[in-house]
Amino acid sequence: MVRPGYLRNEADIEASNVLVSAYQGDGKTVVILINPGNNPASNVSFSVSGETPSSATSFVTNLSSNRKKMELLSEDGLLLMNLLAKIVTTVVIED
Numbered sequence: 001m002v003r004p005g006y007l008r009n010e011a012d013i014e015a016s017n018v019l020v021s022a023y024q025g026d027g028k029t030v031v032i033l034i035n036p037g038n039n040p041a042s043n044v045s046f047s048v049s050g051e052t053p054s055s056a057t058s059f060v061t062n063l064s065s066n067r068k069k070m071e072l073l074s075e076d077g078l079l080l081m082n083l084l085a086k087i088v089t090t091v092v093i094e095d
Contacts, residue, residue, distance in 0.1 A: 001030050001059075001090050013046045018083060024049045029053070029093040035083040045078040048093070053079055056093040063085060 006025030013020045017035040018041050031051050049072050056079055059067045063086075070089070073080040083089055 015044045016042045027095045031091040033089040041083040053093045059090045061088045
């Protein structure tokens with residue numbers, strides 16, 4: 001989902017064991033979250049360039065799923081998600 005020509009952007013996350021990177025292009029922001037650990041990460045929220053998105057679509061990839069659409073929760077203006085262990089999550093935010 002990160003396409004040629006996208007530019008890397010700053011992304012912050014509140015879970016220390018989760019890796020994150022963000023990219024912008026074609027009117028979208030794409031955030032990649034990786035939980036490499038053996039334990040799930042609950043109620044993970046993130047911001048991109050200091051802003052918290054109001055809505056987004058999330059997809060997960062692991063050994064048994066390829067780009068499976070997953071639900072994002074919204075609470076107090078934050079997008080929250082639960083990340084399973086050993087999983088890559090791609091979040092697409094329409095600008």
